[in-house]
Amino acid sequence: MKLSFFNNKDNFLLLYPVGTGGEIITSALSESVPNINKIPREEAYPIGTNRWQSVCKHGYSKDPRVHKYVGEDDPYKHDLYKDHYHSYNTKIVTDYWDPNMTVICFDTTRNRQYWTNLAWQKLNEVEELNPDFLKKQTGSMQQDHDNLSYYTNYFKKSHIINIDELSTSCVKLADQLQNIFPNLRRYKFEKIINKWIKQNNKTLKNFTSPEVSKTPMSFDLDIVRTSQERIEMILHPDCPIEVMAIVAEYDKDQEVLEALWLRKDLPSIDTPRGRKIRTLLKLRIDTPVDELEKTQENILVNKERWKAFCPIAWNHLATNADGSIRMCCQMIHDPYGTVYKEDGNVLTGKDDITQHRNAPVWKKLRQDMLNGIDPEVCKLCTHEEENGIGSKRQWTRKLYEDVYHKAVKLTEEDGTIKDEEFPITYMDLRFGNKCNLKCRSCGPTDSSLWYDDWVQMRPDRLFDYRGHNRVKIETLPDGTNTVPNLFEPEQTYTKLWSHIMNNLDTIKRYYFTGGEPTINLKHRELLDYYINRGTALEVTLDYNTNMAGVPSKVFEQWKNFKQVNLGMSIDGINSHFEFIRHPGKFPTVLKNMRRVDREKGFERLIASITLTLSVQNVLHYPEMQWWMKEQNWNRIEEVIIVHNLYGPDILNIQNLPIQYKKYIDKKYKKFLIDLNAKWNNSVEEKSFCRRVEQRCKSILMHLWDKEPNVDAYDRLWPYMEQLDAIRNEDWKQSLPDIAQMIKECNEKET
């Protein structure tokens, strides 16, 4: 029977995995939030007994003791309830609780052994437990985690609270709860929880493992197991054939079915049972089994290799605006993935690329990946993977699944490949640095429009080109500042251009950036080649474009291609945009965005904003994300993609002083509360909030990931003011949120 509330007020439900302190936290919370009905503290009930009655007014247990509610019952205060997740049957919870409640879901992503052991130690004192308890309990926690979306979709409002650190500190828990209950009395709450943590750690000192490891593998199918544990079970040498048959017929996890198929001694096709298992698996596994054998076997055999592997090292080539060649655009730190030939010189578009596929850096990259070593030059991808943002390595690995097996088989031990076996099918092209903007986070390396400002800022007129070239800006007799010859594709891409022309059928994907690629004539010429020969529909185009001046011709060209993916580099709206991306005009950008969003012919176009997050827009991002959601785009993705800026160091948010970091942190938390309150009416809105929450979390992780660099911060404002004077701008007016932050923090200090 569903619990109905007639009290017409906010009701909260705390859902938590067994053993993680739901009772005590619920009580502590009710004692520390003034407008919640108070629930008696756990001391009244010995650990290990069911304290359900202390919390719930209408328990669904049949036990009469459970219905005896002993807490405060003020009709003007909110009610707080609690329940365990029911991993085996999520419906128990949703069949009972009212979906209009606000649910607070506790989640664990690691440290599960701690809670499992704690639950064992407490429960084992009051009831006799089966040694399988520990394993089953870990499995349940994984399942609770996997089932979270079920709950967040069911309840009208939901919050996910991570408790990974609760075994040692309750600060993060309190932070997260304060987002939900802004009037939480921290001191009181933390005092109760800290006492409980201390007590838990004392309890755990007596923990004696039931020696599950010595117990032979259990094949009991009633035990809840994670997919990894089910894989272990079906690959165990003693796994009974009946268990394999049941897994083959009923298990829903592709990973488990695939592992069973790859079991070395899977019963033979000549036996009736073996035949049944094999037939079922062939039917139920999505990937054709022969392909699976080729690829998956390698993955299972060498997980480290799979993790380090990236197809880019086998099928890709990237260029710099000066015509030099590098391995990948993700290599943003020195030595930038620059390819040096066997003779020590930089490989450029004037060279025959097919002769240099085995240049030393490329061989080393492949060798590392195949040996399961995560290459040092790929650390941006690794970092993104660790922060859960998703890396280029991950999406290209999905896109070019077939390359893995081929690479393992055909690459020589030293990393050498044959060009004919691994032709370049994906190219990253920058035809010079011609640009219509001079963004504050950019420079003359990537924008020709920067030259005039640069010569005013740097009397020596020199700039560094990705560590391999010192470049000087010259002034022509007519007063034009320029760098002769260096960024001219007609001169720098000679052999590379011929290579492209001879391989138009092989190269199926391009990534264009610049400069601004859409105003680059060489880029347009290339698109025309495909359109005129009638093969554009076989080719995918990826862009980084500022959308500030896309010519009509390019809009029309795009309509011919298989797919166009636009990463729109827009770092703010209104004054933020115009200040950061000078001399861009926001109304023009908006007009161009509306065009791709609504106009006929762009059905195969995918567009999203890729924002470069820096000191200039870190406070503005929430406002911009809010604005994006309100636009109701048709084709444009409503969630902004965020790229953290690392250089120049003065604009890196990691270098901001601590008091500003705290201010930003607070602003993001408040933003998430407002966001969840505004968009919570449908599954889509909730999913939108989850995705934005994920972005905010990664930004905050990045913010706090490094100690501030005081020197970099000290250089920031003189640089801003110098550029303001040259451009006749005023950062305080264009970025009022930053000015306000500095003012407020300074006032607080004095």
Ligand code: SF4
């Ligand atoms: S792992 Fe990342 S940095 Fe390395 S080659 Fe692949 S995409 Fe580039």
